[in-house]
Amino acid sequence: MSDAPKKVVLAYSGGLDTSIILKWLQTEYGCEVITFTADLGQGEELDPARKKAEMLGIRPENIHIEDLREEFVRDFVFPMFRANAVYEGCYLLGTSIARPLISKRLVEIAQEHGADAIAHGATGKGNDQVRFEIAAYALDPSIKVIAPWREWDLTSRTRLLEFAEANQIPIAKDKRGEAPFSVDANLLHTSSEGKVLEDPGEEAPDYVYQRTVHPEDAPDQPEFIEIAFEKGDPVAINGEAMSPATVLTALNEYGRKHGIGRLDLVENRFVGMKSRGVYETPGGTILLEAHRGIEQITLDRGAGHLKDQIMPQYAELIYNGFWFSPEREMLQALIDKSQEHVTGTVRLKLYKGLARTVARHSEHSLYSEAHVTFEDDAGAYDQKDAAGFIRLNALRLKLIGNRNARIKP
Structure with a gap:
């Protein structure tokens, strides 16, 4: 040739x-x-x-x-997790x-x-x-x-x-x-598909799961851990500073122990067909929960909602292979800008397949206890202001209601 x-x-x-x-x-x-x-x-x-x-x-x-x-982990996994990227709601x-x-x-x-x-x-x-x-x-x-x-x-x-x-x-x-199924693995996850998994109407055999214990067999007592973040990236667990790969490795072990991060998904491949995959992402599942936990108190509503709006597009770009595209890099710049104050500590409860945020703290917090308290707020918030706010936001709906009452079908 x-x-x-x-x-x-x-x-x-x-x-x-x-x-x-x-x-x-x-x-x-x-x-x-x-x-x-x-x-x-x-x-x-x-x-x-x-x-x-x-x-x-x-x-x-x-x-x-x-x-x-x-x-x-540093240059690919962490930037992706700053976006809370999830494909088709699960993956x-x-x-x-x-x-x-x-x-x-x-x-x-x-x-x-x-x-x-x-x-x-x-x-x-x-x-x-x-x-x-x-x-x-x-x-x-x-x-x-x-x-x-x-x-x-x-x-x-x-x-x-x-x-x-x-x-x-x-x-x-x-x-x-014939192998019973094929496996792809890296530090973030394992992916199993094919053969015994090809019929989505049949439950995946438990032996397919390799990185996590069955949630029913996980410890009967919950475990609490704290993850520290700096500008959107995890930097320490329980006060111990760690490198990116070491953080994810440690979170994988917590997830393995407590049966966290299992997923059985029928997804839409970029090439056009549907496929059934069984995924295990123990450390990543914990990390996603923790990252959203710290964002709850450090991100402004507008920034957080905008991130949630662009996340599906960002996730789809990664799924389809466009990591090095200009549009992914543009979205990444926006996402990274949003993380400037995403610094603090999240406390999580790990128990039988679940990771849940139970507390979060940050010197960059936007949460004001003085404004939300049910006790005396010492003048931090004048509740009378809400009346005008409501009237202005209801004005267009009142106009529509008047119109509809005047012009009946």
């Missing part, structure tokens, strides 16, 4: 599918392959990915395994928010090596192909993207296994049958 890539950077997990893709790139294009494996807190040992890549003929200098947990965007960072590093590594293409293992049915590729093109318009699932003829599990065996790619015993 005259236009065949000479060097390709592959998003490589070390699993069977991306190992097959690695070998397929070598045999189909005759190109040099560079692997990139990101540690986003998925909880798996990544050294086997290095060994597998070496076994498949990748030179050590062409194997990139990077710990991106801090960057992931905390755990898979979606990881893709732009992976694409960013794929493009950067391609530039470092002088590679002319990147490759990923997303299928032609899902959202991830869109997210990976839109992000890559935004960062490097000239980059070529190879998506083997849209190109090859390995269209069944049997053909994939035959290709693996023909090319001496090790196959774990449990991969010789």
